[in-house]
Amino acid sequence: MSTAPVFVLAADVCTSVGLELEATAVELEAGVCPFEETPVLAADGVGVRAARMPLLLPGASRRRRMGLLGATALTALAAAIQRAGQRRITLYLGLPPTSELPANDVGHVLETLRQAVAPLELALPEGGVYAYGRAAVFMALRDAVAHVSRGAGDVLVGGIDCSCDTTSLVDASIGGQLLGFDNIDGRIAGEGAGFVWLAAKSGAPVAAAPPRILDVADHDGSGFSREPDRAEGLAAALRQLRLAPHLQGVRVDRLLSCQPNQTRWATQLAWAYLRNASLCPEPFEPQSIAESLGDTGAAAGALALALASRADGVTLVLGVGDGGESGACVLGSGEPARLERSPNEGRRASARLSLREHPEVPSFLRERCEEHLEELGILLELRSDLLRDPDMGWRGVEELEQRMVARRRALAHYGELARGVANAALAGSDAELAAGAALAASNSSSVEDSARLVAALGEIEPDERPRWTDALVWGGRWSVETLHQFAAMLDTTDATVALAGMRLLDRCCQCDSGRTLRWLDQLEPGSVDHDFALLHVARWGEQPEVVRERLATLTMRGPTIEAALWIGHLEPLQALRAYLRQGHEFARALAPYLAVLGGAGDTELIQSRAAEDLRAEEFEALGRIGLGRSVPVLLSALGQSAEPDVASTLAEALERVCGAGLYEEVEVLVDPDEPPELVERVSVDPERWAAWWHEHQARFDAGRCYRRGRIAGPLALVDELLDPRLSPATRRHTLLDLRIRASLPLRLGMTWPVVEQLDVLRQARAQLDGGAAP
16 A cells, blocks of 8 residues: 555445444444344244344335435535535445346446435546455455545545345345354344545545544455355455554554354454454454444445544454455544534435435434333343342443443434433333433433432332432432432422432432431331431431431441441440440341451450351451451361351451452352352352461461451552452441541442442542542
């Protein structure tokens, strides 16, 4: 390739999930999977699946579908080119092989494109149609880049294909090409069109720093074979890129493949990667647009290039045709122009060829919004279940949240339309849609919207409230109006509604002290609701002296001691020590609260009786205090324990002191009707622990306290909170330890998105590590 710079000024696409590039990109990032059964039956009698554009009639021919897809992808680009002062532009076009699309059909597609962009003139050079399937766009790109590099002007490079018209589906099904129960290595048919506008930077009328085509390479085919080969063609194309002078030492940031997810292509890509590993991303995690769009054939290269033009970093895009032709391109990052969607576009006769003017577009877009809301509701319920699992940490939750963020981003793309759909869902009867809508609207700054959300919360079924609570907290904690609505729920005379408001505020790490204390006086002391309200006002309230007065009237129990500790009132610990010395059984169950100070004296008090007589709560306290001399006691008890729950407590206590990282996977029967689940836990094998201690005990001073193998202190506590395996209960205890030992009252909600919890903890760690006052 010439070293003269060639840039992607703009790009646009039309796919089964979006009528333009931005919509398609956010839909793919959200993980949409638009595969639907078609009337075409496979050999097993089940309808084959395909990724079809819903606005196209199912019976439309291949050339008709391709023409309309291409016209839709090209219309806005053509308008931008005309606004740049050009009346004529050269087109290099990738299409399916001639065996699939005869010459007269090619002519029909080209004529549709010309009509769609008129009065802009499309100039097709000799040999400007590249009928090589998935490799076609790369071959077109090679010649297009040469055209621009020699100063011959701007060009359009595009690809159009459709393999999910009825005739193509029937032929592919008969040929055993499609995915099905009888063909697990088949492909899913797709369709689409994409175009990129290339120019030399000096002549670029738009985009200050657009993405740059760094290099392109291709290799002639070796004929179709169903058997995996060693990818000589693809390896050769990648080798050209790897050895290009201006790409020496470059490792791309991502790899985007045009290939279907079939064994044949995966094998070829693996062979090509092994011979060109220094060019490929590390770790090697290739992505394929076929995962969401199906096999888009000759359109795949253009779709991938358009999507890559939006990505950060350097992207390697590659494709291989069924005939063995191979192509690849390296695209540098930049900012392509955002195409203007002119409101007068539909008044032109040629624009009627664009699917954007289809009368069913509003319904199509509403369906996209509804799908995202429904998926948000489903993901929200899964997340709520995980958050309330006493043994579950962050693992699994973070991945769900990433998917939720992507869905919200896709909804945001649809703007006011999405808001209207969400408002309708809030008033509807579909539980998933309503929960998703609550999440989407949770960060509203509108008093009206906030009031509507809170009112809806009071009308839903009790079993729906946990995920609604999580939905409202997700964004509501950043909205002053929403927080005011939560607090106003405490003005009711209905205890259920008031407690729901408290829980919402609690998860936002906020408290209306006056209202909460009034309710505290009305609730039955010792009840679950009273305990919750007491801990809520102690943790997040601003009237510690009033709370302390209330505590003086209550019986010593776990929640009252914890509430006292949250407000920094340590006197209950003195009473607890006295009860322990006197041998009161209830005090032994409360022993873990002594651990907040991490004192050696409390260790001696707990260990004053024989190890075999200690309770699980006392072992928990020993682990939480972390004194080095407690480890032999815990090891001895683990070796003698016959009760699984006690053994698990002992193992967790050892891990909390030592940080050995001794974990094991065990099968747990969660549901009698379901197979056992594989769960990771701290190892309860006494021999494994004894061997570890024998090797590492020299690191531990018997008279010092440790937390996960480090000297116990604020940094060690923050690092423990950063452990994704930490259970909710342990996380709460550690937050309390941090508040007492380091006077660090972190506002950290355990149902907040994990990424935000991590941000709070990393900031706290940086403050502690730097010696700054938190």
